[in-house]
Amino acid sequence: MTPPVTRREIVALALPAAASALLNNAFRVIDQLAAGGVSTPAQAAIGSCTFVLIAAYALHCLIAAGVGPLVARAQGAGDRDLEARVIGTGLLGNVGTWLVVATVAGFGSDAIASALGLTGSTAEQAAIFLRTVGVLSLPLAVAPTLDAVFVARGQTGRMMALQVSAAVLNVLLNPIFIHDFGMGVAGAALATVTARIPATILGLAWVVRPQGARVVRDGTLRRITYIGGPVAVNTLAYALVYFMLLRTAISPLGPAVNAALGIGFSALEGITYPCFLGLSLAVSSVVGRRLGAGQPEEARRVARLALPLTTGLGISAGLVFWLGACAICAPFTHDPAVLDQAVGYARALAWSQPLVAWEALAEGVLLGAGASQPVFWLSAPVNVLRIPLAWALAMPLGFGAPGVWWAINLTSLLKATLKGASAARGAWSSTRI
Helix, strand or coil: CCCCCCHHHHHHHHHHHHHHHHHHHHHHHHHHHHHHCCCHHHHHHHHHCHHHHHHHHHHHHHHHHHHHHHHHHHHHHCCHHHHHHHHHHHHHHHHHHHHHHHHHHHHHHHHHHHHCCCCHHHHHHHHHHHHHHHHCCHHHHHHHHHHHHHHHHCCHHHHHHHHHHHHHHHHHHHHHHHHHCCCCHHHHHHHHHHHHHHHHHHHHHHHHCCCCCCCCCCCHHHHHHHHHHHHHHHHHHHHHHHHHHHHHHHHHHCHHHHHHHHHHHHHHHHHHHHHHHHHHHHHHHHHHHHHHCCCHHHHHHHHHHHHHHHHHHHHHHHHHHHHCHHHHHHHHCCCHHHHHHHHHHHHHHHHHHHHHHHHHHHHHHHHHCCCHHHHHHCCHHHHHHHHHHHHHHHCCCCCCHHHHHHHHHHHHHHHHHHHHHHHHHCHHHHCCC
């Protein structure tokens, strides 16, 4: 008989998962810092590519987000044949998503840079970065699925170890490729991809070794994409929403506001959200395995155990945003106007941190059960609502940048409420996948 779920079990999974998410986000910061030694256009180019890379990640989520719940169910049920089929089919699917990204990046990088509104050297550097990353991105395509398997198996420590090795190697390779080999921004892209190769090879060995991996034409791919599809579309919509926010409500307010968003997204939310995500991944892992083992009541108890942890983490993040805003943002800019806007961003978003934490918990419950469609319908439309709401508050109503930040807060409240209610109802515990 499997012992009851404990809060210690959740924390033991959450800590390495959060560390892994932090390290994964660190790649963006590492590239930004490295590009600063090349030129201002190179740094601007890499920063402008952030949401393009999120869009590419969304495509890989089509596979990874479906593999995770299925492997967790198979683990809980002791069905090794299903696990091998899901892993093998998922990895083959990642080869397909990589080919799509490589083709688009190989032939369309210049058009993408132009669509971002970039010109001159910045557009040229962005196209080079996207082309290099995209064509060589097979390790980046496979990594989300490997992570999903580790989470599903409750092996978040292995996931963290691979992220540590990749991040350290990226730091070491950046100066070699960028400066010693004189490759510039292409070197930053090559370092990002190369750094993940050893971790990907070891991760594949760990994932495949226990029971192998098989590809069978039995509908497994359809099951994977049915679960992963809503998550992929939701992630893509998120990237597009921020792209539209930049064009309609943020960039018109001036470069200081634009820079403030970049600082807040990387230096503030880039630290706190991975912590929320770590708990969310831990919850999804336990929920999926308990449902697979035929223990829906234990799966439902996971959220109740995790709620105090999530609440404490969200309140702590809010206090850090409010009290530490100036100290955290100051190292990222010497411009008083940018610092003032970044501090305003931090203190406005401080109020929504508990909401974001609760939303992440609810998502962990729903996605762990494979209930990805409710997550999409309770996320994407509300995220889209941010565009007209932010524009209205910032422009016609005259609130400026605070209007944009409070549009984000208000929609975060709506998403947390809707997803929390869906998780509390418990219908997800009978989801068939």
